[in-house]
Amino acid sequence: DAGITQSPRHKVTETGTPVTLRCHQTENHRYMYWYRQDPGHGLRLIHYSYGVKDTDKGEVSDGYSVSRSKTEDFLLTLESATSSQTSVYFCAISESGQGNSPLHFGNGTRLTVT
Amino acid sequence: AQTVTQSQPEMSVQEAETVTLSCTYDTSENNYYLFWYKQPPSRQMILVIRQEAYKQQNATENRFSVNFQKAAKSFSLKISDSQLGDTAMYFCAFMASNDYKLSFGAGTTVTVRA
Secondary structure: OEEEEEOOEEEEEOOOOOOOEEEEOOOOOOOEEEEEEEOEEEEEEEEEEEEEOEEOOOOOOOOOEEEEEEEEEEEEEOOOOOOOHHHHEEEEEEOOOOOOHHHHOOOOOOOOOO | OEEOOOOOOOEEEOOOOEEEEOEEEEEEEOEEEEEEEOOOOOOOOOEEEEEOOOOOOOEEOEEEEEEOOOOOEEEEEEOOOOOHHOOEEHHHHHEEOOOOOEEEOOEEEEEEOO
């Protein structure tokens, strides 16, 4: 398995509270991604990073922010969680971000917003 | 934005039989990569197979093979000699060569019956 650790594995939180999910990699890959998985939608890209302090938005970025202060860590923050953000969140990494360097995924974080 | 469509939400197959999953995509790009990922009940995302659009030869990985029809924008996955461990959700995904983002279809749940 690619060295990707997501924490926490599960989290239940209340509407309106801030939440931070962490992705840690030991592969020294340049590209890191946050996706959310919802039934009927597959995986949708929230944000991605192409280097330390270099990030960009994906297709469902509203309500989320990210930070990458070190190569190995990519944080996803929900500033004020809403029930629509109940989902499974996946972190992924890629050495080059190109198709010849496929994405490898962490084991996901199940977030429930009550 | 690229669109990936998987028209079969669920499929069932007898052990040792063959099943084919369909995937179509919409793009104006000429160079791109296509992928199939497997997600078993453990939630882990596992890369099954990858196809480069400029290669005419269909990719094969053991019991998994694809039928890539570039003109039709079709990318089906065939699972031969199905095994119980093949029970999973399968996602088709697309990445343009000049992009760093992976776009997913909604997924097909495959159940292998003993």
